[in-house]
Amino acid sequence: MADARFEDGDEGPLRLIAQSADDLSVLSALVQDAVFPATEMRLDRKARRFAILLNRFRWEDEAASKAAGRPYERVRSLLVIDxxxxxxxxxxxxxxxxxxxSLLSISFTETTEGAGTVMLVLAGDGAVAVDVEVLDLRLDDVTKPYIAPSRQMPQHKD
Incomplete structure (x- = not known):
């Protein structure tokens, strides 16, 4: 079975920004259960940018995959914090x-007028805290979707 194409689902790659708490909750839901090697995190001090190249589960396609009986998908995405x-x-x-x-969630705690901390909560009690001058995140799908290696939807213990 070949990997999927965005065209198969009449949709394109995600290109989202988050500059408010409401925006961030949507973005957080879409990156839940993304996996990435620790070596794919980068801080560019000069550009004041933190980025992660991650393998994102396509939650936006989960119901369609299930209904059509086709495998679940992941896509490589770039999460950028400016x-x-x-x-x-x-x-x-x-x-x-x-x-x-494995990324579980992203949240933001404001400390002073617009500034604050973006918290990336990871499975296994890991975390990345990113202090920012202003909330400004971007999520861009950078590859075509591919069949999830596990062929399973991520599961969470209650």
Whole structure:
């Protein structure tokens, strides 16, 4: 069976921005259960940008996949946070080539007028805290969808 194409589902790649709490809740739901090697996180201090290349489960296609009896899909996506002041990690070793992380959620806590901390919560008690001057995230699908290697929808323990 061949991998999917956006054209098969009459849809295109996601290109989203989040500049408010409401925007961020939508973006967070779409990246839930994304997986990525720790080495795919990058901080560009000069550009004040933090980026992660992740393998995102296509939640927006989950119901259609199930109804059509076709395999679930993932897509490579770039999550970019701009206006970065500082990045801190907990339980994450960005240089560990064997470490694969799973993103559970993204939230924002405002500290002063517009500034605050973007929190990326990872499975296994890991976290990445990104202090920003202003909330400005972008999510761009950068490849065509592909069949999820597990062929399963991510499951969560209650």
């Amino acid at each position: 206006d970065v002041l500082k990045v801190r990690t907990q339980g994450v070793y960005p240089r560990d080539k064997d470490l694969v992380l």
